[in-house]
Amino acid sequence: MLYDELAALPAFNPDHDRAPLPPAVDRLRRAIHDADSVLFCTPEYAGALPGSFKNLLDWTVGDPAAGSMYRKPVAWINASSSGTGARGAHDSLATVLGYVGADIVDAACRHIPVARDAVGADGLIADPEVRDGIAAVVAALEKRSVSGP
DSSP: OOOOOGGGSOOOOGGGOSSSOOHHHHHHHHHHHHOSOEEEEOOOBTTBOOHHHHHHHHHHHTOTTTTOOTTOEEEEEEOOOSTTTTHHHHHHHHHHHHHTTOEEOGGGOEEOOOOGGGBOTTSOBOOHHHHHHHHHHHHHHHHHHHHOO
16 A cells, blocks of 8 residues: 555644544554555655654554554665765654664665656656665565564
8 A cells, every 4th residue: 555645644743642533644543554564765854854754653653552563564765866865864764663663674675766757757667677676675575574573
């Protein structure tokens, strides 16, 4: 499943982290709960995670019952073609994922640079090298999801 409601999430407020949850938050938590694993792809903005993405992560922290990432296999793809390789964003992401007890699948965390012009109007990438790299990430994450740590 591809999560596409980032813009629909309200700003995180711990006072609102209780039933009834905002509908977008409830859908996010259900999607995480139903997933066998989670694969993130986020850019770096000003040396760290973009605020909207950090907001998404904040909504996942306080839900140990329905949407927790505790012990759930997770990985990330770094698609940045910049010289920094989005290191700050992924360091921040690793910190949050460690805090929630996610099972970070190091073998599935990869830097796969994708130039903006490599993404077609349909949102797809035709470059076989990039596609093979992404397929390897998905295979490593799927392997952990099936076999466990």
